[in-house]
Amino acid sequence: MSDLKRGLSEAVAAAFAAAGLPAELGRVTPSDRPDLADFQCNGALAAAKTARRDPREIAAGVTATLAADPRLSAVEIAGLGFINMRVSDTALSERANEIAADPRLGASVVEARRRILVDYAGPNVAKPMHVGHLRSSIIGEAIKRIYRFRGDLVVGDAHFGDWGYQMGLIIGAVMDEDPFIKALVEQLNGRNQPVSAEEEKTAFAALHDRVSLEDLDRLYPLAAAKGKADIEYRERARRMTAELQAKAPGYHLLWRHFARVTKVALERDFHALGVDFDLWKGESDVDDLIAPMVKELDAKGLLVDDQGARIIRVARQGDKRDLPPLLVVSSEGSAMYGTTDLATVLDRERSFDPDQVLYVVDQRQADHFEVVFRAAYLAGYAPEGSLEHIGFGTMNGTDGKPFKTREGGVLKLNDLIEMTRTKARERLREADLGAELDPDAFDDTAHKVAVAALKFADLQNFRGTSYVFDLDRFTSFEGKTGPYLLYQAVRVKSVLRKAADEGAEAGEIVIGEPAERELALLLDAFDHALAEAYERKAPNFIADHAYKLAQAFSRFYAACPILIAEPPVKASRLALASATLRQLELALTLLGIETPERM
RNA sequence: GCGCCCUUAGCUCAACUGGAUAGAGCACCUGCCUUCUAAGCAGGCGGUUGCAGGUUCGAGUCCUGCAGGGCGCGCCA
Incomplete structure (x- = not known):
């Protein structure tokens, strides 16, 4: 079963071929002039250029062959050499009945099914989603559904931002505010044995009453600002980040609490939007892969020491611009944004083996993804060209600047939905x-x-x-x-x-x-x-x-x-x-x- | 400084990758509810596609330059 456009394209292509011209020229499109035709083909114009013949003469040869097509009630040459086609009521009725009887309503399926992973939404732990997450969520969801409907094997992954410097910042901020939590975390950090299930349960109960998502949302901007202004504060947050990543028991427990609190709100928002994921993986899920990955990258000779950090240079000859290198290990020993992204490529390669990974992320991160993708290709973690950044523009307010509330703050997604x-x-x-x-x-x-x-x-x-x-x-x-x-x-x-x-x-x-x-x-x-x-x-x-x-x-x-x-x-x-x-x-x-x- | 993207009707956006008369919605104007939901339908108004060149039979679309706007350029994600 195929649509009229495709069916007619085949016929027109055959007519072009019969006239000794390339069949590709037979491409049929819906008419620009519905008053004149249902479909048109501009191939004669293109052919005229290379064949150095009159386009109307070429069109005449093609239409002579097409005139007998029972689907067409009229075939005409118009203008400089457009081939105009009018579909007969009979053919149109037949096609309409076909669509009405088709469970897919006339939609075809891809010829070769591929394995596709769609990475979208990207919510962060300890931060409610805001309008910035809206586009990724709804575009990603639509792309996932479109790909799946066309027959590909598609997996959607929310890809949590849960493992970076922001975690160190918020851990520090919460501990600074609440002496009880500070004491609890430090006591746990100081021990050698792991936290038992019983202790964990008690601790979570206490944290539940003391730290809500609203608290985290209030503290994070303050901590981020302080981290920018205060070198010592920043150093401490980085250290905490590194210790969290080394799984210090107190930090890790507090962090798990943040993730739990956040997820409740995320599920509410995603549910309201009709967005759902097959995977709720986060940056932290690939943490175990990072150390061996770094070792392997080093063994492959890709890592370079630079200013106390370890990087991969991804610049290529012929580049118009200087792409920054991929920062794999920071001077503090922490994994960076790009590190977890690279490890995620590796993880997906091993667990799902996708033919293509689509990253539905803000267009502003185009350079970042170019760097990560190049590093992944260099390391052999993904076939060249299989990683694709699906960028999108920002959602602006009526003033043309990124969307803000009247008070100048960031509008939370939940509030936006409620307002609507x-x-x-x-x-x-x-x-x-x-x-x-x-x-x-x-x-x-x-x-x-x-x-x-x-x-x-x-x-x-x-x-x-x-x-x-x-x-x-x-x-x-x-x-x-x-x-x-x-x-x-x-x-x-x-x-x-x-x-x-x-x-x-x-x-x-x-x-x-x-x-x-x-x-x-x-x-x-x-x-x-x-x-x-x-x-x-x-x-x-x-x-x-x-x-x-x-x-x-x-x-x-x-x-x-x-x-x-x-x-x-x-x-x-x-x-x-x-x-x-x-x-x-x-x-x-x-x-x-x-x-x-x-x- | 280097690089990427954008500039289309008063406003918000399209235009099937070089084709005919550049299309929708909003706003504005005129009609249409004792036939199925008027959040609708029919019609009208509105364009030097930022500017200047170039390639082409043909340019909103490709190339060059200029102007204006946005964004990005290693220890945030």
Whole structure:
């Protein structure tokens, strides 16, 4: 089964080949001029260049072969040599029925299944997630779902930031504030034997009452600032980091408490966003690999001593810029960001053996990943080219600067979600929607509307560019928004419910009206949108398709009455509406957006 | 200083990797609810694609320069 575009491409390619021209020129695309054609091929123009012939003459040779194609109702040469094709209602109806009967709604599967690991979200221990984690979470989730749906074996990993200098900072800050904890930690650190299960339980209970995530969130910025200003404070934090990494019992126990406290909040936020992971691995999970890795890197002759640290130089001849080296061991003996990243490459190679690893991380870290990837290739930890940084732009406020609250602080993700939910409830009430729903169902709908608003606002943009996040604008819920898409889906559901109530059944789709044609052509275009999203790791192609599909349905809905139509037409339109709903919901699912039953 | 990215309608963003008349949404204007949910539909207004060159039959897209903006450049992640 293939979409019309691909099917026609094959025919046009064959026609080009028959004319003694390269078959690649037969590539067919949806028409730029829907008033003139459904599909077009620009190959004759390209051929004219190399063959030094009149493009219209080449096009004429190709169209002569195509004229007999039963799928086409018209084949014309237009302009300088565009080949315009109009698909027959019969062929379009056939394709629509095929999609309606297909569990995958017309989407094809990759030819060769690959093993893919998607590294996204990257929450930190001891810090609540903030808006900066939003894009990675929702883009990563969408990419994971898109890859999985196309047939790859995909694993999503949250990749915790739980093992760096920030841990030493926060440990020190907590101990400074609470003498009880300081005493507890130091007492444990001073011992030789490990902490027993009983002691651990008691200690966790005490810590539970004394250190909350709010405390950590309050202390961390202060400690970070102090670490920057005060050399001694910084040195101490670094020392603590190194001792934590050496598993000093007190530090390690306190750190485990931080991780526990953090995870509760993370699970709440991820659950609210509909983001879930196959792996919750952190930087600390590869700690045991680091010492042997360093040894091995040394044996391979890759490590160089420099300014008290040990580094890998990754510069290559022909580089336009001076890439910094990878800092493997700091002068304090600590593992750095890049060290754990490199060890993680190694860990994944051993445990999962991915064909490709996608790092869904802020574009600003492009250089960092280039350095890590080069080091990994040098060390033989990953096949050249298998590691890819999927960068994205920052989410800015209406002032064009990175998003802040009115008070100038960083907005927590949970607060953002809550604000959006509140707006969604308000808007539902204003529009007098969901009035018949019971309170739980109303809240559920409001939540789905909020998540749709949030995610669609992000995913409709190409990930690489920064975008302005304007709460007032995106909570207005008009036009090209998530709620619009949900609204269209809900309208279809409503019609289908009514049809079911009166016992009406879907039947064979017969395309006739212009609005039906348009809708069927869009249903057919799904596979292409999916392939684009897949190849370019860009969910906006799915978002765009979903929006166009919803728009086409809305036009169809306005132009073609369903329930009051004559029986055969009614059955056809019901089938078309049903297929549209299923494809729309599928596309939204790939974006991580759920649709309510009513709103 | 070096490097990377960006600049498209008043605003927010697209444009299937060089093709026809650069598309959507918001805002603004005009119509349409005793037919299936009007958060909707139909139509209108709005562009020298930052500027100047170049390559090409053809450039928002490729090349060069300039201007403006953002970001990154080893012991944070």
